[in-house]
Amino acid sequence: MITSKWFQDRSSEYYFLSNYKPDVHTINNNAPFRRADLDIYSIRKDFPILQTRVNGKSLVWLDNSATTQKPKDVINTLEEYYSKYNSNIHRGAHTLAKISTDAYETAREKIRLFIGASSLEEIIFVRGTTEGINLVTETFGESNIEKGDEIILSIMEHHSNIVPWQKLAKKKGATIKIIPVNECGELILEEYKKLLSPKTKIVAITQLSNILGTINPIKEIIEIAHASEAKVLVDGAQGIAHIGIDVNEVDADFYVFSGHKIYGPTGIGVLYGKKELLQNMPPYQRGGGMIKNVTFDSTEYNSLPYKFEAGTGNIADAIGLGAAIDYVNNIGINRIMAHEAELTNYAMERLSHLPGLSLIGTTPNKSSVISFILSGLSPDQAAHKLNEDGIAVRSGHHCAQPVLKHYGFNSVIRASIGIYNTREEIDILANSLMKMLR
Structure with missing residues (x-):
């Protein structure tokens, strides 16, 4: 298990209108991280599926590495x-x-x-x-x-x-x-x-x-x-x-x-x-x-x-x-990076304190993906228990068996973060895991 101090570092043949000027922005991928300064709760309203309830609980979608949810703009398009x-x-x-x-x-x-x-x-x-x-x-x-x-x-x-x-x-x-x-x-x-x-x-x-x-x-x-x-x-x-x-x-x-x-x-x-x-x-x-x-x-x-x-x-x-x-x-990739870096930091910090939970992948230079195993529960068992609390994560080898075997595992639980995830959802994940580890 890692300690709570882990993250101290951190052409003319084209058949479209020739005078078309796309409504997009220049991306500066070299800009430094800063606080995201985003209204995540307004962003969440753009994603209809986040209103879904699973087993009577509000959906907590932490399976973004498998697929992200779709905003109304995409659905309407x-x-x-x-x-x-x-x-x-x-x-x-x-x-x-x-x-x-x-x-x-x-x-x-x-x-x-x-x-x-x-x-x-x-x-x-x-x-x-x-x-x-x-x-x-x-x-x-x-x-x-x-x-x-x-x-x-x-x-x-x-x-x-x-x-x-x-x-x-x-x-x-x-x-x-x-x-x-x-x-x-x-x-x-x-x-x-x-x-x-x-x-x-x-x-x-x-x-x-x-x-x-x-x-x-x-x-x-x-x-x-x-x-x-x-x-x-x-x-x-x-x-x-x-x-x-x-x-x-x-x-x-x-x-x-x-x-x-x-x-x-x-x-x-x-x-x-x-x-x-x-x-x-x-x-x-x-x-x-x-x-x-x-x-x-x-x-x-x-x-x-x-x-x-x-x-x-x-x-x-x-x-x-x-x-x-x-x-x-419209949100800005650098603002997304900053939000997800903060949330990844927070999730790693919260989960690192849970006895019986071991994190895999602990470099400070990471984003969005938190993989772990629990003592006494298989990844599938833990994922099913999380689902009872409305939490969607993924368990298994995640189509990356060589690296898992390198660390001595055949299967892990993966919680993965997107733009619409919140600290409150990380707390829900941590509290649900804590119940299993008692």
Whole structure:
């Protein structure tokens, strides 16, 4: 168990209006943390599901690492799409097709600005982080990884950032190397440097661990990799909603995230890739929309980003993701970071005093994720008891078995924080756990 002093540190082919100016704000991801200064109780009113009662108790949603709840703006955007301008995009000459296309490409522009990408051609719509990683392994990986080459992952990776690379390595005869962590859940960068060699082709690393809550030093990791001429894919599934990203500032080669982790719909996500890399990668899937010209003898593929968007895309949810980005921008990613840092600090402090509770992932440089086990109760038993008090947490291996096994566990309880969570909810969690530990 840790002590209560743990946190003392701390292009013309695009079919949208050429004069469109998106209602988004410049994101300064380098601004220092400060007190959040947010009216969380007003923010909570934006999320209808938070009025739900579970087992007669007010819902306490602490399963945000699995999925975030959706504000009314996102819900209303989806309803508006289906009730007012549902249409396929890009090729229709009628009014609804133009409205739908404009909304879809406007969402792409909002995302570009939010993550700091240079060009719309670098923003690819996918189903989520998992598909984005698979796209990179099946295209960049297929074209660039050869027998004897090396792929570097960290021990804290989600299975979605392990299994696709395993498949590629097995097929190509490549080797996977693993960056270790120390006892409090930080990557050991000196060991990482030792893993790099002229054979290293790509480093695939999470921005924020879904088990440990560790915020990895992405910019430094990328600089080290680039010094060895290796490319870097950043898994932003957890990081996107909690700490944001400026892909140009950190010089990421690829960045992937899922919409449902950042208050948007399920089934939509984004792959960012540097333009020159995407141009040299073969298509991931083939079909309508990703072609310029087809004969029975040959096919000429479309330009970016459409080369990677075969078939009818998830139009409604892409537009819904744009609404979620608007919502986050209206609050401000730095204010969200500050609120969640305060709340993470408070939760770690409260839980560290509970006898019989052990925390996993204790670095001060963490956010949003609190994982733990209880003496005398399995994680599943504890999660079911918390549910009786209306508290939604997750138990299990959280699709990150290697790092759990490193710490000697097969399963843990995870409470994960979002913008709408409060100190009172942390107190409810702590009091419910205290009843179990008596």
